Amino acid sequence: MIELIETIVKSLVDYPEDVVVTVNEDDRKITYNLTVHKDDVGKVIGKQGRVAKAIRTVVYAAATNESKRIHLEIM
Structure with a gap:
């Protein structure tokens, strides 16, 4: 999933080297934080x-x- 998010976002931005996706997982949900x-x-x-x-x-x-539920947060 991280690769999918990075692929989509890197094609949109001027600074693709600064795209960082981190994962926080708990019992009910997975949160992807996009910076x-x-x-x-x-x-x-x-x-x-x-x-x-x-x-x-x-x-x-x-x-x-x-x-689990998936959330994507843009930081």
Whole structure:
């Protein structure tokens, strides 16, 4: 899943080397924390959050076989 998130986000940003995805997992959910360069935050979020919503939709669809809930947070 980390590779999927990195692949999507690195194609959108100007500083792909600064894309970092970390994972926090507990009993009920898996949280992916996405960190990008400060100049690329707007590109990842998009107008009215449309790009962020699209990224989350793809990630959630790819995780349908997981037994835990998946969350993607953009830091």
